[in-house]
Amino acid sequence: MVNATQALNLVFEALVYPGLLFTIVLVIATQWYSRKIAGRIQYRRGPTYTGPAGFLQPLADLIKLVSKEDLVNEYGLRKSPVVVAALAIGALIALMLVTPLAYSPVMAPYDIIIVIYIILLSPLALAYLALSQPNPYSGLAVGRYLALLISADPAYTAALLTPIILAGRHFSTWFSLYATSTVADRLWILSPASFIGMALAAVGGFIGLLAILMIKPFDFPEAESELYWGLFTELGGPRLALAFFLKFVEDILMPLIYVMLFLGGPWPAPYSNWWLSAIVVLLKYWVVLTIIRLIENSMPRYRPDQGVKFLWKYLYPISFLALIVAIIA
Amino acid sequence: MAFGMIFDPYEFVALMSGLIALIGLSVYVVFYELFQEAAGRKVAEEGTPIRYYPVMGGWDADISETPAIGRLVVDILQRAWKNASKVLSRGAKAYMRDWYVYAYIVLLALVVAALMVR
Numbered sequence: 008m009v010n011a012t013q014a015l016n017l018v019f020e021a022l023v024y025p026g027l028l029f030t031i032v033l034v035i036a037t038q039w040y041s042r043k044i045a046g047r048i049q050y051r052r053g054p055t056y057t058g059p060a061g062f063l064q065p066l067a068d069l070i071k072l073v074s075k076e077d078l079v080n081e082y083g084l085r086k087s088p089v090v091v092a093a094l095a096i097g098a099l100i101a102l103m104l105v106t107p108l109a110y111s112p113v114m115a116p117y118d119i120i121i122v123i124y125i126i127l128l129s130p131l132a133l134a135y136l137a138l139s140q141p142n143p144y145s146g147l148a149v150g151r152y153l154a155l156l157i158s159a160d161p162a163y164t165a166a167l168l169t170p171i172i173l174a175g176r177h178f179s180t181w182f183s184l185y186a187t188s189t190v191a192d193r194l195w196i197l198s199p200a201s202f203i204g205m206a207l208a209a210v211g212g213f214i215g216l217l218a219i220l221m222i223k224p225f226d227f228p229e230a231e232s233e234l235y236w237g238l239f240t241e242l243g244g245p246r247l248a249l250a251f252f253l254k255f256v257e258d259i260l261m262p263l264i265y266v267m268l269f270l271g272g273p274w275p276a277p278y279s280n281w282w283l284s285a286i287v288v289l290l291k292y293w294v295v296l297t298i299i300r301l302i303e304n305s306m307p308r309y310r311p312d313q314g315v316k317f318l319w320k321y322l323y324p325i326s327f328l329a330l331i332v333a334i335i336a
Numbered sequence: 337m338a339f340g341m342i343f344d345p346y347e348f349v350a351l352m353s354g355l356i357a358l359i360g361l362s363v364y365v366v367f368y369e370l371f372q373e374a375a376g377r378k379v380a381e382e383g384t385p386i387r388y389y390p391v392m393g394g395w396d397a398d399i400s401e402t403p404a405i406g407r408l409v410v411d412i413l414q415r416a417w418k419n420a421s422k423v424l425s426r427g428a429k430a431y432m433r434d435w436y437v438y439a440y441i442v443l444l445a446l447v448v449a450a451l452m453v454r
Contacts, residue, residue: 009351013341021355027362073367074375080390089368090360097360101352112340115348125352141390141402150408157409158416185340245368245376252367279339312415319416 016111021101025108025285030100034255038065040293041300048304069252075244083140083241092249095132098125099256105185106263107273107284116181119171122264123164129257130156130219136250137238148237151311152228155218158318159225162326163215169208169326170194170268172333173201184264188272195271197336204332209269211326216261218318222299223306225314262295263288270295 009017020026039054039062046053054061079085102125104113115121134152137145171180171187173194180186195205218225229237242250266272270291273284309317343351414421431437 008347009341017341017351017355018358021359022362027359069367070371073371076376076379077368077372082390090364093364093368094356094360096363097356097358100359100363101355104355109340113343113348113351114340115343115345117345118348121345121349121352125356138402138405143401143403146402146405147408150403150405151412153405154409154412157413189339245372248367249363252363311412315412316416 017104017113020104020109020111024110025103025106026100029108030103030256030259033259034252035063035065037259037296038255040296044297044300045304048301069248072248072251073245077245078243080140088136088139089246089249091132091135092246092253095129096249096253096256098128099253099260101125102260103263106267107185107188107278107281107288108263110281110285112185112281114181114183114185116183118183118185119168119187120182122184123167126261127160129253133238133250133253136242136246136253137240139246140241142241144234144236144240145238148228148234148240151234152221152238154311154315155221155225155228155318158315159215159218159322162211162318162322163219165326165330166208166212166215167264167268169204169329169333172330173197173204173336177201184267188267189278190272191268192271192274200332200336204329204336205269207325207329207332211322211329212265212269214318214322215326216265217299217302218314218322220258220261220299222303224309225318226303226308227311227314230308258296259292262299263292266291266295 022028042064043053043061045051054064057063057067077089102122103109105118105122106112130152134149137149137152170191171182171184174180174187174190175182177197178190178193180190195202216222221228228234229239231237234240239247239250266288272278273287276283276287278284
């Protein structure tokens with residue numbers, strides 16, 4: 008059990024660093040950066056008006072949205088979608104405590120199962136938020152989103168489990184996410200078989216990451232040319248702000264987990280030096296974010312059936328082959 | 337591994353649930369209730385009759401229809417796997433109505449049960 012000092016420590020971690028406050032700062036920074044990249048690719052300047060170089064524009068957008076009246080039509084659900092979205096945001100931010108960004112990371116044997124379960128809350132909350140007000144376009148988007156998740160999530164989970172199993176078998180890391188990240192660099196050089204497993208899982212994990220985050224070419228649930236704004240069509244004011252907040256935190260957490268498992272975690276920093284580990288992990292995360300944004304702004308979009316077929320045809324074999332290699336290697 | 341806080345899985349679940357509730361409540365209070373109280377709810381309620389009605393394309397839509405989500409998912413998967421879904425539906429039509437298929441399934445279940453209780 009936790010004593011009083013540890014409890015205070017956990018509350019500080021949850022609400023300040025690397026929890027709520029730090030995540031808000033990170034959301035502002037990543038959104039500003041993403042919009043600048045999109046602007047550069049589309050021959051625009053991106054945000055310029057609010058703050059130095061437009062850095063505070065995402066914060067201004069957030070404040071504008073949450074200050075609006077919460078308007079719900081007479082057929083819509085009133086409180087529950089807001090509560091569900093807030094809890095889902097809380098779930099993703101709580102997971103920041105199991106990353107090397109935390110100065111006192113939290114871990115447990117087999118915690119990866121719980122982490123995967125908690126990650127799943129966010130798409131469900133997004134779907135619930137979209138369906139909370141009747142709109143045919145939101146309904147179509149949720150159908151597409153669920154088809155995408157069914158086609159991506161199991162294989163993505165298999166890809167995540169590959170380094171966890173390898174580390175658990177060779178380094179006694181108790182199938183824990185944080186503990187695996189401390190040996191993630193060594194998983195690539197254990198043996199030729201482990202290298203093959205890690206390479207396959209890294210490819211599968213990246214494709215799964217793009218699909219789960221609805222990055223092009225897998226953004227058909229929010230295809231604005233067909234479905235207005237997909238999942239976000241009927242949302243406005245504080246509900247849209249919470250949906251965006253949830254999506255943006257997901258955009259931070261999922262690549263962070265990818266960095267922890269496939270890109271060596273805090274390596275070359277010693278994991279016991281938390282601030283150096285945090286800086287290294289953030290730098291690696293920034294590289295992954297840049298690649299994701301470049302892909303997002305330069306790829307066309309799949310039709311739903313094309314996207315789903317691609318995932319079944321390539322992501323599943325790659326990820327499950329990686330998992331089998333990890334089990335028998 | 338001595339770095340960080342190590343819990344057993346049950347404590348970890350309880351801890352994460354508590355943290356999720358704490359952060360979720362903070363997000364709800366700060367980003368919803370606080371801003372709504374400070375600004376959102378102060379917007380005057382101008383009682384136009386269509387204020388809370390669904391509006392489609394600028395027109396008041398009396399009841400907005402939502403498509404069947406499950407059917408959509410099945411439709412997308414069927415389009416993705418055209419041949420497989422054809423074979424499956426034909427096979428289901430051709431074989432699954434015959435009594436001996438069910439007899440085979442029962443027989444198989446008996447064999448599995450026999451092996452398990454052996």
